[in-house]
Structure formats: structure tokens, C-alpha cells
Amino acid sequence: MTSPGYDQARVERRRREHERQAVVFGVLIAFLAVCGIFALAVYSGAISSPFDRPFTTVGVSEQKSYPVPCLPAVKGQPDGALPTAYTDTRVRLLNASGEQGLASAHETVLADRGFVIEGTPGNVPMLLQESELRFGTKGIVQAYTLAAQFPKMRMVLDDRRDRVIDLLIGENFDPPLGVEDVELAADQPLRNAEGCVPADEITPEKRIKPAKEGEPDEVQPAK
Template identity: 30%
Template sequence: MTEAFNEREARKRYVRRRQGIVLGCVATMLVIVLVIATLFYTHVLGRSAASSAQIQPNYGVQAPCAPKDKDGNTAKYVENSGVSVRILNGTDFAGLAKAVGNALINRNFAVTTIGTNNNQQVERTIIYFGKNAIPQAYTVSSNFTDAIMRMDDRTDKLIDVVLGPTFNDLQTQKNVPAAGGGITSIKGCVPADKLRNVPKAAQHPAVR
């Protein structure tokens, strides 16, 4: 009888010990998860990667330098009215393209189309342009705070702006370079004719 009692007590102690170990492990894991979540929430973790991505010129995409004239002078920002822009919504926020398009119209850009991006999903606003519209592309880009300039193989002068989920607002007009001023090329840019493997342009109505 004593042996049976001792066996039951030993089994109970074993079960309690196992439960204690399991509960201890769970509690430890929860503490670790809480600490990591707190570090991310306070941006202690993740800051380096995000900062590194943001400080890359053109967010890691190689862009063409502003062209120069025969005298070696850098091209200038053009008048907004001379830039044809198509605005495409690449986000899930309905009406965003229309809002941005109207804002650019108010800045005298020639907005030709406001629509939806039907190509691949985008993570950041992208400005597409061809080799014959680099000053126009830089002019449009100066109105955005978080956009990538990407040259494709189009030969006309239409500028495509595909809005990404990182878009917040346009650059304040007082911080936009004035037309006629020399373009500041993106750091690390290369001459347009040196860019290799430029993507194929999306179908669009040509603007001459």
C-alpha cells in the first residue's frame, strides 16, 4: 500500500515538474517575443536596414544623369506645362491617382490620363520615362518625396507615374526647384547611353 502511495506521489511530482518546465519555457518565449516586438516598435531593430535602403541613391535603381548641351551645361528643369504625365494607381487606395492627378494639374502639369496600374505590383512610387525626356522626368521627380526614377525603352516624352503604397504627399511647392534652374542629377547616375538592360515600356499613347 505504501509502495502504491509512493508511486502515485512520485508520478504527481513528475507531472508537476513537467508542467513547470513547459510553463517556464512558454513564459520565457513570451518574454523574448515581447522584447523583440518592443525593439521593433521603438525602431531599435530594423532601423539600420530601413535607413540603408533609403540612403541609397534612387533607392538602389541606377538612373541616368541629366543631359548636357554642346557647351557642357547641364539641362534645366522645364516648365510644368510642357510635361505630359500619366498617373497610374499602383495601390489599393481607391481614388489616389485622381487626387494626385488633380494636384499635379493644379501645378500646371499636362496630365493626360488617370488610371490603374495593371502591371506588376509596386512597393514604391516609380517614375518611368525614356531617354528623350530626362529633363521632364527630373522635373516630375522633384515634386515627389519618395519616388524611384526608372528609365525604360520608350522614345517619346510621356512620363508615367505609378503610385506606390509609400506615397504620402507631394513635395511642398516651395521646395520644388524652379523651372530654368540647373538639374541636380541623382548621385551615382550614369549617362543615359551607358544604362544597360532598360525595361520595356508599358503600352502607352506616344507623346511627341
């Protein structure tokens, strides 16, 4: 025969087990409810997800910042350098995005405006996020004229000796502005880029050589 004391102990033990189970299930239900509310808020845009970050393309690194050269003094233009005629601006188009076809698309727009396209669009053995203009000291005015065709453009002075400008088209390129949105006038001086540095105070970068046709596509991240 079971003693009353033993029955009472068993009842107490079951009661404590039920209480623990109720606490555990209560915590789980509350946690799931909070998760559901948080997920709904993220989905609706009320708050940002802590895991929300932009995708990074493998092989594409942050581009180095370069000083932008100031416009030079031009003989016969005492108020400042005027834009060059588009027909006097020679441009070489180079793909630095890893995607085919971008250089050709730029070629059509710029050629229609009168820019002189040097050769056929090519590639450079590097990947860039943002497009760049690369030019020498003899092509600064031409580079400013070309840069005005875009919403924004990185400008890099290199050690070339001619006036040809290389347009390196990056992954996050901006297409050229519409003709009506280009803020240039033949009789209005160009404006220096903010924070520009006199060209003779800049150490030019080494000129980048395009990849030769038939060479393997071994691209390196931009440095």
C-alpha cells in the same frame, strides 16, 4: 491481513507518483510564467516578436532595380541642365496600385502647379509597390523636374520617342511635396541622381501600354 512489506512498497510507489506530479506541474507553471513575461515584454514593446514581419500584398512582387540616366548636356546651359518649366512638362497618370482614385488625386496637385496632364488618368496591367516615372531619352530633364516634386521616386528609362512622362502610382506611393519643400529654382542646374549612368549606356525598357477602357482587370506583378 496485509503484510508490512507490501504497505511500505505501496507508500513508496505513491511517494514517487506524487514527486513526478510535482515535477510535471512545476515545469508547466514555470513555462506558463515565462510565456506570460515574454508576452508582456512584446506587448510593451521591450522586445520584438519573432513572428513580427510586414504584411505582403498578394500579387505584388519586389520591383526590379533600374539604372537611372544622368542628365544630358543642354545647349546654352554650360553649368548643367536647368529645370524645365512645369508648363513644358507633359505627364500621363497611370494607376499601378489596384486602388481607384489615386491617379486623380495626383492629377489635382500636379495640374495646380502647372504640369500638363495628358488625357485622363488610366490604369496599367501591373501592380507596383513603389511609384515610378517612365520616360524616354528626350524627356530626361522633364523627368528630373517632375521627380523633384516627390520625397523619393524611382526613375526608369524606356524606349518611347516623345517627351511625355508616365507616372505609375504604386501601392506605397508618396504624395507630392508641398510647394515650399520642392528644391528647384529656375536658375539653378539640376543635380544628377546618385550613381546615375549615361543614357547611351542604358538599354531602355519596353514602354508599358495602359489598359484600354473596357478591358478586364487582369493585372500582373511587376517584374
